[in-house]
Amino acid sequence: MSKEGMKEPLNLVLLGYKNMGKSATSNTILGCDKFISGIGKSNTTRNAVDHTEEVDGREVMVVDTPAMSDSGLNDHLLKEELKNALICCDPGPHVFLFVVALGNMSEKHGEILKRVNKMMRSDVSSFSMVLFTNGDSLKPGDKLDNIIKMDQGLKELIESCGGRYKVFNNKDKEKKQVKELLAQIDDEMKKRSPENLHYTSPITKEKITWVTKYCTLHTLALVGGSAVMMLSKSSALANVVEQLGLGDTVMAFDFDYVMQTVESVVGLF
Ligand SMILES: Nc1nc2c(ncn2[C@@H]2O[C@H](COP(=O)(O)OP(=O)(O)OP(=O)(O)O)[C@@H](O)[C@H]2O)c(=O)[nH]1
Ligand SMILES: [Mg+2]
Numbered sequence: 678m679s680k681e682g683m684k685e686p687l688n689l690v691l692l693g694y695k696n697m698g699k700s701a702t703s704n705t706i707l708g709c710d711k712f713i714s715g716i717g718k719s720n721t722t723r724n725a726v727d728h729t730e731e732v733d734g735r736e737v738m739v740v741d742t743p744a745m746s747d748s749g750l751n752d753h754l755l756k757e758e759l760k761n762a763l764i765c766c767d768p769g770p771h772v773f774l775f776v777v778a779l780g781n782m783s784e785k786h787g788e789i790l791k792r793v794n795k796m797m798r799s800d801v802s803s804f805s806m807v808l809f810t811n812g813d814s815l816k817p818g819d820k821l822d823n824i825i826k827m828d829q830g831l832k833e834l835i836e837s838c839g840g841r842y843k844v845f846n847n848k849d850k851e852k853k854q855v856k857e858l859l860a861q862i863d864d865e866m867k868k869r870s871p872e873n874l875h876y877t878s879p880i881t882k883e884k885i886t887w888v889t890k891y892c893t894l895h896t897l898a899l900v901g902g903s904a905v906m907m908l909s910k911s912s913a914l915a916n917v918v919e920q921l922g923l924g925d926t927v928m929a930f931d932f933d934y935v936m937q938t939v940e941s942v943v944g945l946f
Contacts, residue, residue: 725741
């Protein structure tokens, strides 16, 4: 419990293909309409957006992300958006929700977690679950287990997520499904060790600052103090360089290069 008797804050990152209902689900979870949702170009999510609300006696942060394909993010952009999403989440995401619309089943869903894992420094599977939208399309007697069995990709995704899933109807504004989701997440979190309650990103603001300072000193020592400028591909790192007032006088490295270099030199991460 946190100090005012509220439960610990919860950070959720929503991922998935185009039009799966990521933004609608973000609104449902937070009981708001902050996230732009709907069909068509003007309603598609273009950057990771975070918002926090008090839900069922706790602070919940949701990070809604742009679609991972169907002309959405390529690998490079996905990596950038994942970095942005992770930087939003302090101390880290408790759950990655992979959003899949019922009625849009396709084997491609099997690839989604693999694609994210390829981008991350450690496996996110144990922090992941599947969230089905369009729960209102289920007819009485429809068995979700049977629907899942018919889609090999989806079966794989759910298995990789440890069998965890929840069905949402985003047209239903009642709080019941949200409370159930949070209770399900709480139950999962009770199974985790205290030091493993959330995914720990190596990309914390402190580490970026540290890495920047380290590399700055290292570079200045190497080049004998002469100013060398390289174009940084990482806006996060560029921001830190700017905030530290280091500006043009230091070398701004590509973020991955910095991480790899520091990792190999001091084995920090
Ligand atoms: N009937 C029904 N429609 C839904 C549900 N969830 C989402 N939708 C609709 O699905 C469409 C797409 O929803 P979005 O929330 O914009 O989907 P998205 O995944 O954020 O889309 P992108 O940002 O373009 O990737 C919208 O028209 C929503 O109203 C649901 O549970 N039931
Ligand atoms: Mg969206």
